Amino acid sequence: MHTKDPVLPLAESEKGFASAQIEFRDVTKMYGAIAAVKDLSLTVRSGEFLTILGPSGSGKSTALMLLAGFVAPTKGDILIAGRSVAAVPSYRRDQGIVFQSYALFPHLTVRRNLEFPLEMRGLKAAERAARVERMLDRVHLKEFGARMPSQLSGGQQQRVALARALIADPPILLLDEPLGALDRNLREQMQVEIKGLHKEFGKTTICVTHDQEEALTLSDRIVVMRAGRIEQTDTPEALYDRPATRFVANFLGEANVFENPELIVEADLAQPPGTVAMIRPERIGIADPSSPKRSDAGLRQSVAGVVDDVIYAGPYRKYRVRIGTQSLxxxxxVTSGQQTFSPGSPVRLDWLDSDIRFVAA
Structure with missing residues (x-):
């Protein structure tokens, strides 16, 4: 931690970063012969919540570390509010950062953890104390200020980490797998908390995660990365409903790819060359073969199959159905009174022709 050169006040050359539009311009980061990030060009709008999503090794964490200033690009430039930050060290970029491990100071109380970044910025004691109390109240930890981090639950530690990142009012908030260490229930609670904090504080926020549900829940836009490059960027709804590639379709949610083209021939859909057809599992209806067809049957493809497997998951039931050599x-x-099927049951599947998507193979 730098103590001789505090973050505030900003140098004259750095003023104006408060308008936190971010630009990656043709950024490449090499580690030896390996490109962790390759030709990354991306603009993040001021006040936007953008999530970078991808599997391990996709380059998402490297992109965040480049923006944070922890690593330098091999090629290209990164701009904040129209100004290059290539020569600006990480501790002067005026960004709040939340790590997966929380990175709280274990020897300091919650209150001191929050006060420390304000002290580094030269704020007077009275103002520091007032800000800390307001922030403790905002993250519902007012009664925990005197506790040590080891005396808090995982969710409470995460709230402290978020509060510490926000307390100095930085224009940019960086989240590195922020909920990865929490169990499912806590993750869902913290998703609501993070969404509320973003709405309240309006910070330009970049979040890195491999959790698809987290990305869909939190984001204004999602960047899906693969092998150091952007595969697709769009709103959560557009990415899920209209994936551009087979990789995006399979990574963001679950997708049925029609390996047997004959299953969609009757629909008379024009399949572009170099693509495969896919459909989301929730877009497929399942029924007893003898049950009446739907009123919009003329707009649907209907096929006969046999149930291979059934998984009950609380709010929904998942069937794996075999249709010849294809498995869907x-x-x-789950609703009350609905018909259910067991392995070996013959069933009829149907789906709207309009729910078929063609994605690059």
């Missing part, structure tokens, strides 16, 4: 996954919301 069907996800059906």
């Amino acid at each position: 996954v069907v996800r059906e919301h």
